[in-house]
Structures are given as C-alpha cells and as structure tokens.
Amino acid sequence: MAENYTDPSGNTAQFRAFVESPEAAAAAAEEAPSRLPLIAGIAVAVVVVALVAWLVLA
Numbered sequence: 001m002a003e004n005y006t007d008p009s010g011n012t013a014q015f016r017a018f019v020e021s022p023e024a025a026a027a028a029a030e031e032a033p034s035r036l037p038l039i040a041g042i043a044v045a046v047v048v049v050a051l052v053a054w055l056v057l058a
Helices: 012-019 022-029 036-057
Strands: none
16 A cells, blocks of 8 residues: 555545535435335235125125
C-alpha cells in the first residue's frame, strides 16, 4: 500500500461529496415497488376461495 494513502471515509468533505453525488441520488430514487396490490390480491383470493367453499358445502 502506498505511504500517502488517504482513507476517503476519514474526510468529511469527500464523504459528503459522495453522498450528494448524482449516482447516489438516482439510486435512492429507485424505491422498491409497493406491495399493497400483492397483499390486496391475496386477500381477495382468500375471500373468493372461502366463498366458493361455503357455497359448495352449504
């Protein structure tokens, strides 16, 4: 390793420049899709299966 190695995490200005970089902002903007439609779809499927089972057994 070189003698004049400078750890970028040890320099506050370099760290702030890294955090505020456009690449970091683009990565933060890409959020995971909402799971609400999946949960609602599963709930509807359970209700439909329960209704069909109730109609068949009644």
